[in-house]
Amino acid sequence: MASADLERDPFYLRYYTGHQGMHGHEFLEFEYSHGRIRYANNSNYRNDSLIRKEMYVSPAVVEELKRIVRESEVTKAFAHLGAHARSREDDVAWPKKNIVGRQELEVRIDKEHISFETAKIGSLADVNDSQDAEGLRVFYYLVQDLKCFIFSLITLHFKIKPIQQ
Incomplete structure (x- = not known):
């Protein structure tokens, strides 16, 4: 997949994932597109500031991101709901957002478009x-797999120093 293909x-x-608390609106967000x-x-804990990072990734990285989503079978997990799977019908039995916070996930892959919202999940x-x-x-x-992958990419992209010759 060439970079022009990534655009299409x-x-x-x-x-x-985030919440509104004693330190204001605290959140973590990542997004992939094109x-x-x-x-x-x-x-805002200890007066930390907003961290923003942006990077372009290779087609191989995009394919790995897609593989993670496909292998999770998140789009198939709710196929029994039919047309409603594209709405929020599939997360109705999940814990609702609350004072602890909320999580949102939106994915458009192949011919599927799914969107979920639930409370923050602390553990299994x-x-x-x-x-x-x-x-x-x-x-x-x-979500665990995606966070691990994205954090690894950010670490690699922004912390590796070029070799001086």
């Missing part, structure tokens, strides 16, 4: 205690 590729991914990853992390115990543990487990593991 409809693949899109956005993840957000060959570019944007990352933002806002924590929270997942297992939910009304739709199976669906929430798919979401939970996908």
